Amino acid sequence: MAHVMAEARASYAFVERNFNLVKRYFNWEVVFLFYNIINTLTIGLIGVGQDERTVLYLVIGALLWGYLSVIFFEVSQSISWERWEGTIEYTFMAPVRRLTHLLGMCLFAIAYGVIRTAIVLVAVVLFFDLSLKGANLFGALLMLLVSSVSFIGLGLVTAVLPLMSPERGSQGAHIVQGIILLVSGVYYDISVLPAWLRPLAYISPATYTLEGARLALLDGVGTLALWPYVLKVLVIGVVSIPLGLAIFSWGERHAMRTGKLKRSG
Amino acid sequence: MGFIRGLMGGVKKQVVALQDISFEVSAGEIFGVLGPNGSGKSTLIRIIATLLIPDAGEVYVFGHNVQTERLLVRRLINRVSVDAAFFKKLSALENLSYAARLYGVQGSTARARMRETLRRLGLAEEKLTVPLEDLSRGMQQKVAVARALLTEPALLLLDEPTTGLDPKSKREVQEFVLEVREKRGTTVVLTSHDMQEVDRLCDRVAILDRGRIVALDTPRGLKEKFGRPEGTLEDVFFALTGKDWEEDR
Numbered sequence: 001m002a003h004v005m006a007e008a009r010a011s012y013a014f015v016e017r018n019f020n021l022v023k024r025y026f027n028w029e030v031v032f033l034f035y036n037i038i039n040t041l042t043i044g045l046i047g048v049g050q051d052e053r054t055v056l057y058l059v060i061g062a063l064l065w066g067y068l069s070v071i072f073f074e075v076s077q078s079i080s081w082e083r084w085e086g087t088i089e090y091t092f093m094a095p096v097r098r099l100t101h102l103l104g105m106c107l108f109a110i111a112y113g114v115i116r117t118a119i120v121l122v123a124v125v126l127f128f129d130l131s132l133k134g135a136n137l138f139g140a141l142l143m144l145l146v147s148s149v150s151f152i153g154l155g156l157v158t159a160v161l162p163l164m165s166p167e168r169g170s171q172g173a174h175i176v177q178g179i180i181l182l183v184s185g186v187y188y189d190i191s192v193l194p195a196w197l198r199p200l201a202y203i204s205p206a207t208y209t210l211e212g213a214r215l216a217l218l219d220g221v222g223t224l225a226l227w228p229y230v231l232k233v234l235v236i237g238v239v240s241i242p243l244g245l246a247i248f249s250w251g252e253r254h255a256m257r258t259g260k261l262k263r264s265g
Numbered sequence: 266m267g268f269i270r271g272l273m274g275g276v277k278k279q280v281v282a283l284q285d286i287s288f289e290v291s292a293g294e295i296f297g298v299l300g301p302n303g304s305g306k307s308t309l310i311r312i313i314a315t316l317l318i319p320d321a322g323e324v325y326v327f328g329h330n331v332q333t334e335r336l337l338v339r340r341l342i343n344r345v346s347v348d349a350a351f352f353k354k355l356s357a358l359e360n361l362s363y364a365a366r367l368y369g370v371q372g373s374t375a376r377a378r379m380r381e382t383l384r385r386l387g388l389a390e391e392k393l394t395v396p397l398e399d400l401s402r403g404m405q406q407k408v409a410v411a412r413a414l415l416t417e418p419a420l421l422l423l424d425e426p427t428t429g430l431d432p433k434s435k436r437e438v439q440e441f442v443l444e445v446r447e448k449r450g451t452t453v454v455l456t457s458h459d460m461q462e463v464d465r466l467c468d469r470v471a472i473l474d475r476g477r478i479v480a481l482d483t484p485r486g487l488k489e490k491f492g493r494p495e496g497t498l499e500d501v502f503f504a505l506t507g508k509d510w511e512e513d514r
Binding site (some may be wrong): 012013016017020021024025085086087089090091092093094095096097161165171253254257259261262 | 307308311314315316317318336339340342344346348350351352353354355359362363364366367368369396408
């Protein structure tokens with residue numbers, strides 16, 4: 001029990017550190033949040049000439065994508081960030097299991113993502129005067145939380161890239177994020193994708209998250225009926241998290257063998 | 266111990282950083298590693314700090330293998346590097362609080378140690394909440410020393426801790442290192458290319474040249490064997506390598 005508490009405290013170190021950084025970059029946080037709200041409203045306005053369902057369809061896409069991309073970005077860029085700051089050697093030298101380190105980063109990403117998404121949601125509801133009567137809010141929230149697991153897995157897989165090469169690794173993570181945005185039906189149904197792109201949609205957890213959340217919010221489908229979507233997203237998470245950790249562990253050893261952790265000197 | 270150091274036009278250039286290095290450090294000793302830039306000092310520190318895996322050879326810290334018992338070794342050590350790596354937007358207290366949590370130091374103990382160490386190093390109270398990017402290089406390095414000592418390491422790795430500091434700050438850090446050894450019995454491995462610093466602080470000194478230890482003894486012993494008893498370690502370096510100290514710096 002004492003061991004678990006010690007690991008939890010160490011994990012919290014990363015959460016606290018990142019929230020301290022958010023405070024120090026507060027002006028930028030406000031700017032990013034403002035842009036995020038405007039972006040979501042702009043996308044929602046595309047559907048205003050049609051009907052409320054279309055507006056809600058688009059807004060759900062923008063909100064969920066905003067949340068999932070925060071999770072993905074925070075996890076996948078956590079190593080890049082430390083490399084730019086020059087603190088990666090200090091963090092890697094600490095007596096903390098890598099699982100604890102990465103878990104701390106993921107906890108921060110979820111907390112930060114939930115706060116940001118909640119603020120954007122309030123702005124969107126006020127702006128469009130949307131009615132969520134009959135919507136299964138609990139089902140949508142469940143989809144959101146379950147999808148965090150699979151996005152953490154994908155984030156871990158790509159977090160290894162900056163260990164190999166700081167600049168190219170970061171670029172690679174952005175490309176992966178862009179592909180997920182393209183194929184997952186964020187603003188359109190995946191049936192409009194060219195046939196050769198559709199297989200990627202089937203392996204993207206965002207596809208099932210969006211489908212499940214839209215069923216819950218637009219059609220009021222019950223939580224039990226969402227289980228096929230929950231299951232698919234969970235399976236991707238169960239596969240991608242151990243895979244991500246294994247790849248990260250391999251990457252760390254490779255970096256330590258080839259001297260890539262070093263910033264300078 | 267060689268490793269691939271970088272990419273040069275797509276072809277990996279292999280550089281042997283350290284070769285046939287072997288030495289023991291006694292508990293409570295201040296052991297100096299003296300060498301010019303590129304001699305392998307930082308590589309040696311990184312290997313002991315579990316940050317680099319050597320191609321061959323083994324390193325033990327208080328009986329624990331740095332490769333196979335990494336987590337145990339990490340609990341025993343801490344390191345101050347030349348570049349004082351911090352989250353520069355965070356204050357000294359925020360950076361130290363992060364370190365305390367990572368190393369499992371309880372809140373009240375951590376706060377007491379932080380303030381005491383920083384006070385001892387001459388860092389004013391009002392500077393503790395200022396972002397580190399707004400502090401001078403000397404102050405940042407003092408925070409780095411405080412961060413390392415916050416965890417009360419049995420082995421303190423100091424990788425050129427006073428490089429770039431003004432004479433006053435340099436002296437304060439040096440005196441603090443001696444005090445820590447005196448009070449806590451901390452073992453210290455100190456790398457430097459500052460001959461006077463090594464001469465003043467170290468019980469024994471290894472002189473490193475192009476990845477090899479060319480001599481190892483007390484500062485006095487080195488001078489007697491390779492220079493003049495009243496001479497400097499610079500004379501010793503010249504006698505051993507045939508090069509001026511400044512030549513490789």
